[in-house]
Amino acid sequence: MEFSWGSGQESRRLLLWLLLSVWEAGSGHYSVLEEAKHGTFVGRIAQDLGLELAELVPRLFRVASKGRGNLLEVNLQNGILFVNSRIDREELCGQSAECSIHLEVIVDRPLQVFHVEVEVKDINDNPPVFPATQKNLFIAESRPLDSRFPLEGASDADIGENALLTYRLSPSEYFSLEKPSDDERVKGLGLILRKSLDREETPEIFLVLTVTDGGKPELTGTVQLLITVLDANDNAPVFDRKLYEVKLPENVTNGTLVIKLNASDLDEGLNGDIIYSFSSDISPSVKSKFHIDPVTGQIMVKGCIDFEESKSYEIIVEGIDKGQLPLSGHCRVIVEVEDNNDNVPDLEFKSLSLPIREDAPLGTVIALISVSDRDSGANGQVNCTLTSHVPFKLVSTFKNYYSLVLDSALDRESVSAYELVVTARDGGSPSLWATASVSVEVADVNDNAPAFPQPEYTVFVKENNPPGCHIFTVSARDADTQENARVSYSLVERRVGERALSSYVSVHAESGKVYALQPLDHEELELLQFQVSARDAGMPPLGSNVTLQVFVLDENDNAPALLVPQVGGAEGAVSVVLLRSVGAGHVVAKVRAVDADSGYNAWLSYELQPVAGGPRSPFRVGLYTGEISTTRALDEADAPLQRLLVLVKDHGEPTLTTTATVLVSLVENGQSPKASSRALAGAAGPEGALVDVNVYLIIAICSVSSLLVLTLLLHTVLRCSAPPTEGACGPGKPRLVCSSAVGSWSYSQQRRQRVCSGEGPPKTDLMAFSPSLPDSRDREDQPQTTGESFAKVRL
Structure with missing residues (x-):
């Protein structure tokens, strides 16, 4: 949207105010003007969050904005937050006084989450607008002086000073403008008759009503008022009250009575008969939600009343008599919609860091959970709980955000995965709740050495066995998984007499089968004792040993x-x-x-x-x-x-x-x-x-x-002749x-x-x-x- 910047001095003041409003005190809070151009500087977000520029890309620096699209973006080269596309505050927040874009800044390795709010400041980019460009008024010439004729005021999509409206009526000897007071609900905009009308002298009067907002530069809107002077119908209908206030629960059924209006007319006959109707300036949303009985004045519900869609409705009702020159009376009905607990909380898992290593330190963030509830008050206050008896906990971090963190030590060999259920429950009565589940897999680390069923085995082998025969199989089990549980076997080498152990036996590295490499001789070797080592493929590898006692059994291979x-x-x-x-x-x-x-x-x-x-x-x-x-x-x-x-x-x-x-x-x-x-x-x-x-x-x-x-x-x-000699066995x-x-x-x-x-x-x-x-x-x-x-x- 384009708009004039006004005089040069005003433009410089606005530009200076724009630069000063980009950063506000307090870390994680920025502001930007709506309709700012693409590339407009918002803040040095990486520097303010304490992040190094060189680690933005490796750590997968990213910015997410729930339901806001890609209005803001971060330059990963310099860490500057800038405007990426057109920001319309009225489109984002409507008439809300506060309008902010909530950003989730997420970096991985390790996982960190920062919450940043960017306040969108209003500029005067919307002129005041009347419901129609022309309004026809029918006023009887017999109306007394100071009679009041209500007008539908203009609306401005901006807020604050930019939505502060000032009305101005074109010069007229017959009418003056009554401006809205502080309490708009009691007395609104209207025309005051200052001079008696004479249809024969002036049958029609043309006026221009101009509205100006308080923005800089100011914007204006106009509506043409065509006043037709009617012939005498001396008394107009009068309602019991000028303002009616009604509280209506949401989700009521169609046909529910909202209020019954009553107007009276001092005239008799047709001039005293009143027909009720909605004002021609009423909004389409009111027409779609409510219906008025023209005879009884009863206003009833005919559409879906949803508190989350609209919290209140303003209805202008006319009472018109049936005189030859009909006169009308007006009143305002304000319907306040009461909230019911009709919205289930919404849960959403954001960034997940899975699987989690079994040696992860306590406090490790596993997931970020966003919760919301469209209801208001206690109905919209959500509390989250986690499955009991699990080594995790929920930590409330920012507004309706929770972090799923590790609360106690993990052991994959005991539990390899956890099925976690997060329950979000609101504060309504009765309360509504929703659940979301996530499977947390525990990644293995090499913390278990291979283990043999028993520390020692006794094996009996007959002598004169064929070379290469299988004599035993050792088997070790590793409680870890994958590479950490892949076991290989080897001999613990030693000397057996004058020969190496490996010249007698060998062990297959994968199967653990022990083979005798040569025929064994009971008369030479009765017992062959050695150890087999089992070692896994983890980093670093772990191992254990088992002892084998191989007894060589005698065969009758020697004659007496x-x-x-x-x-x-x-x-x-x-x-x-x-x-x-x-x-x-x-x-x-x-x-x-x-x-x-x-x-x-x-x-x-x-x-x-x-x-x-x-x-x-x-x-x-x-x-x-x-x-x-x-x-x-x-x-x-x-x-x-x-x-x-x-x-x-x-x-x-x-x-x-x-x-x-x-x-x-x-x-x-x-x-x-x-x-x-x-x-x-x-x-x-x-x-x-x-x-x-x-x-x-x-x-x-x-x-x-x-x-x-x-x-x-x-x-x-x-x-x-000789000394005695010693010796057990002498020659000869x-x-x-x-x-x-x-x-x-x-x-x-x-x-x-x-x-x-x-x-x-x-x-x-x-x-x-x-x-x-x-x-x-x-x-x-x-x-x-x-x-x-x-x-x-x-x-």
């Missing part, structure tokens, strides 16, 4: 081994010389064997194999001791050379065995019981074998006697196996015990012994351990 190896393997033989005079139960020899396995796989038993087609042997072997003993007294019928085959077997599945061959030479009592150093398996027959044994025995006796004499002499010399001295270690079962438990055989080369000796006294007791399970004599027989 004789404690003293046989020369020539199973085909070799051990010779033992036995006197024929021994009785039953005499221990001849003892076969000892060990098994590298353990448990039942190392539990050994001994059996004496019968000779095919031969006589029953006079010997037997202890089932678990390996002792060979006589079952009866020997006689001449027994062959001089007895060949005994001892089968040694374990209790594994399948059973593994080995054999030992023992040759027993029977000699008479007069012969020397010396052991032969040769195998007797090659004798041609019993008699030849006996002759060879005698010859060998004589040679052996001589050799042993000579050796004994030399040994005694040497021992005497050494004891007299055979290490005897103690017969008190009874039974192969106990001995097999000492799987890694080595037999000390001296420093010289190993000798294939089998230790055979016989007790000094005959004993007929059964030695199968409990052999004699005292009074034993030993003989060393070399193969």
Whole structure:
């Protein structure tokens, strides 16, 4: 809209006032004149709010105005608030004395909300306007002096001084202008008859009514008054009161009686009959809401009465008689609309900062909520509440604005999302309420390490497993989500003997499957203990360990081994010389064997194999001791050379065995019981074998006697000439196996015990012994351990 600025001096004063009114005292409050041009400076909003210019764009600086469009805008380069489009105060606020544009200044990262009010100041851009450009008045010539004829005043869309109206009537000898008093409801604008009318002299009178507002520059409006002088109808209708005031609740039904008017006329007949009607100058809104009965004067409702649409109505009613020259009377009816609580509060979520991290600090703003109610008074006062037992609260920030903030610590692993319901309830009776819901998702942070169901696992694996076989699966659970819960597994490396742990086992990084990389040997490694680490993919990563104890179970993969190896393997033989005079139960020899396995796989038993087609042997072997003993007294019928085959077997599945061959030479009592150093398996027959044994025995006796004499002499010399020497195992001295270690079962438990055989080369000796006294007791399970004599027989 364009308007004249008046004189140069007035223009300068107005411009100075415009510049001074842009900023008012108090942060967050500005003012601007309506109709200001595009780009007009309003204020340095970024600077006043304490924001740096460089952070406006990164922090998504924006300005929002509810229902106001884009009247104002901010230059993100310099932070200046300027006029973006035409601002019409009358369009925004109508006749309201206060008119402001409420701005919400929102910045993110972190979320901040500022409330700014820009007051729109009125300028005189609307001239006063009459309801019509011409008004026709019919006045009887008989009307007395000082009679008053009401006129509809002009209206000005501006406010304040700009709407202060002054009326001026063109010069007339008949009429003067009665201006509105301070109480417009009692006495308004009107014409006062100052000189008696004479229709024959002046049938029509033309007047111009001019109205001027108080703005600078001032604006004016006019209406032409055409007064027609009527012939005499001496008395005009008169209402009981000039002003009627009525209170009417909103939302009443059509046909509701508002008021019944009453006017009287002193004339008689048709001149005294009154017809009621609305003034021709009445507003269209009154015509659409109310109806008057022309006969009874009753005003009734015919449209929707809404307090939020209009709080009051002014109705001008005419009473016109039916005289030949009709006269009229006037009154004013002011209808005050009373508010009912008929509007539900309105909720709206503004800026939302979701999801919220579970480690967010208390007081973090999550959302901005705007509430409003079109009702007035207590009916329009809104109070907001939040769902109970949630870690959030509502904080009233500015007028009808609430902030949804974090009130207590969050834990995504306990609750991953909250369904919040905000209830807005007004103060009416009964009160009305509305709800709005929002889902608040809690974002995960890496605050939980992977956890194993138990700190330690025991795993059993059979030895000789195939390389790469799966032996166990570890599994850790992470209470976090996504990357923070993606678990990878690895070995905690250490040394196992001389080798690295990773040469024995490996773990799959994703599945947690543990594999044996090579066959495991129970005899080499019974227990493999190690740790597996589980680590998530969070930042920073968290981890935990679990211990695995892998027990290698034994399999029967080792055959029994004789404690003293046989020369020539199973085909070799051990010779033992036995006197024929021994009785039953005499221990001849003892076969000892060990098994590298353990448990039942190392539990050994001994059996004496019968000779095919031969006589029953006079010997037997202890089932678990390996002792060979006589079952009866020997006689001449027994062959001089007895060949005994001892089968040694374990209790594994399948059973593994080995054999030992023992040759027993029977000699008479007069012969020397010396052991032969040769195998007797090659004798041609019993008699030849006996002759060879005698010859060998004589040679052996001589050799042993000579050796004994030399040994005694040497021992005497050494004891007299040299200091005593220490040593458990001397060279040339055979290490005897103690017969008190009874039974192969106990001995097999000492799987890694080595037999000390001296420093010289190993000798294939089998230790055979016989007790000094005959004993007929059964030695199968409990052999004699005292009074034993030993003989060393070399193969």
